Amino acid sequence: MKLIGKIVAYPILAVNFIISLLMIFSSYGSLAAPSGRWPLASLSGLAFPFLLFAVLMFLVLWLIVWKKAALLPAITVLLCLPALLDCFPVHIFHGETAGKADLTVLTYNTRSFGTAVNKDWSDTNPVLSFAAGTGADILVFQEAATGIVRSASGSGRFGDAYPYCATSDTRHNLAVMSRFPVISDETIAFEGSGNSCQYVRILIGQDTLALYNCHLQSNGLGGDEIAEYQRFIENPTDSTYYDTSKKVLKKLLKSTSARAGQARLVADRARSETARYVIVCGDFNDTPLSYSHRVFDRFMTDTYARTGNGPGITYHEHRLFYRIDHIFCSRNMTAAGSRVDRSISESDHYPVISELNFK
DSSP states (O other), X not given: OOHHHHHHHHHHHHHHHHHHHHHHHHHHGGGSOTTSSOGGGGGGGGGHHHHHHHHHHHHHHHHHHOGGGGHHHHHHHHHTHHHHHHXXXXXXXXXXXXXXXXXXXXXXXXXXXXXXXXXOOSTTOHHHHHHHXXXXXXXXXXXXXXXHHHHHXXXXXXXXXOOEEEEEOSTTOEEEEESSOEEEEEEEEOTTOSOEEEEEEEEETTEEEEEXXXXXXXXXXXXXXXXXXXXXXXXXXXGGGHHHHHHHHHHHHHHXXXXXXHHHHHHHHHHTOOSSEEEXXXXXXXXXXXXXXXXXXXXXXXXXXXXXXXXXXXBOSTTOOBOOEEEEEETTEEEEEEEEOOSOOSSSBXXXXXXXXXX
């Protein structure tokens, strides 16, 4: 490379170096608890997709103009490979098992069964019809219309397919519909929060499955706050939005800290579970690169990360696209396939469906 070219390239390489450091930090920052010394580290995973895009652009640039410099983004990607595969798994040979799995589970934040859109509160509700139509053995709902669930499970076509149900009438209603008998259920309340976890024990053959239906702490951001924060991201030099961005950041830090405590509470119970099989699923309000996700990933299997393909975006409103709904299974189960179904749009979430086998 000629001298003039290097004079231009070195400052760009310096920027690349900084972006690479930030990407590495975002890959592993969520290992730190939000209540620790580095609270901002717990939010760093949110920036990972954007930093990854920037590093890949640098890789393409250097391959064209200065091949030696391409080592920097290439090494960065290799160092961040575990985080990359958690966020964007690739399992092209993990096709659907076409009903051959031992158990199929669906988890779905339904936004009150989409009634804000379709206004249908009967058991012909399209969201319920869709969920039942997937053929899943267990339907797990957050922000559910529990009246619809109880009515549907008691009679008619849904009652024949899902004769057992358990509902938790809380601020954010939780519900489970099952083909298998429900032995017991209870609500695990989160102190100081309207969010909660529904604990259901289900009998499958001679074995017991413990199911934790989680709806962890929401970020509590209003539509106006999200809109102004997006404008700040688009125009970071505009000081008009600084106050809003600070307010949003405080809310995010508060909510991620709350989710960390809630995740630890559920994880402690799941670790000491006496049931043979354990599933923890629901709306975590956190991405794969988050502390609350890592709490479960240490002793359970993230079914989508192990068998899914692509980013698996489950939240899709306000131009925010993240996978924040997850299904974890105990290590004595194997994931045969997982997918996010985008064919239904009544809610601000998409459902996650996982096919599991017992060991």
